[in-house]
Amino acid sequence: MRKRVLLVTLLLLVSACSNRVGHRLDNRNLQQIHAGQTTKAQLIALFGQPDSETPYPDGQRLLKWTYSEARTLNTTEGQTLTVQMKNDKVLNYALSKS
Numbered sequence: 001m002r003k004r005v006l007l008v009t010l011l012l013l014v015s016a017c018s019n020r021v022g023h024r025l026d027n028r029n030l031q032q033i034h035a036g037q038t039t040k041a042q043l044i045a046l047f048g049q050p051d052s053e054t055p056y057p058d059g060q061r062l063l064k065w066t067y068s069e070a071r072t073l074n075t076t077e078g079q080t081l082t083v084q085m086k087n088d089k090v091l092n093y094a095l096s097k098s
Contacts, residue, residue, distance in 0.1 A: 022067035023048060025079045030095060033083070038090040043083060050083075061085040 029046040032038070043050075043063065050063040063085060068078040078098040084091040 019070045022051065022065065024067050024069075025065065025081055025095065030081070033090055033093055035090050035092055039088050040085060043090070047081065059086060060091065 025047065032046060040063070047065045051066045052064045054062040056062070063083045065081040068076065070076045080096045081093065083093040
């Protein structure tokens with residue numbers, strides 16, 4: 001009986017473990033992104049520093065914010081916000097979820 005209780009307790013502890021990278025992207029903040037209006041500074045205020053920033057020769061930039069959470073004995077959740085910028089304004093953006 002004692003071994004069974006220990007095993008159940010151990011399984012509960014392991015199943016509760018998770019590993020997170022980045023910050024979950026809030027839908028309220030996503031609704032504040034407007035093409036042609038939102039600036040890079042405003043995006044940083046909403047989501048923090050981007051996880052990656054790629055410059056392109058024509059003056060455009062691609063900014064990415066990534067969040068992922070892996071849970072033991074469960075599913076993995078992920079979000080990636082990709083924002084295309086031109087002249088320091090949002091040109092377009094996409095949110096992908098997994």
